[in-house]
Amino acid sequence: MSLSQSEIVQRLVxxxxxxxxxxxxxxxxxxxxxxxxLKIKRLKKRKLRIKDMVVFYENMLIPDIDA
Known part of the structure; x- marks a missing residue:
């Protein structure tokens, strides 16, 4: 599944x-x-997973540079 740039930006938001x-x-x-x-720990883990997803989508917006 390939997302358009606008879809990636929307997901990031x-x-x-x-x-x-x-x-x-x-x-x-x-x-x-x-x-x-326990609840705080679970929320913090969720927050970290979301942060990882943000980094993933941000990296999708960076064009590949051939070396």
């Missing part, structure tokens, strides 16, 4: 928004005083 939302949720959970370590 979606992932970056989700990453930002997870960051806010994690911060709220930590500051709430009711710390659920």
């Amino acid at each position: 979606e992932l970056e928004n989700e990453h930002r939302e997870l960051d806010e949720i994690i911060e709220l959970l930590i500051n709430s005083g009711e710390i659920d370590e």
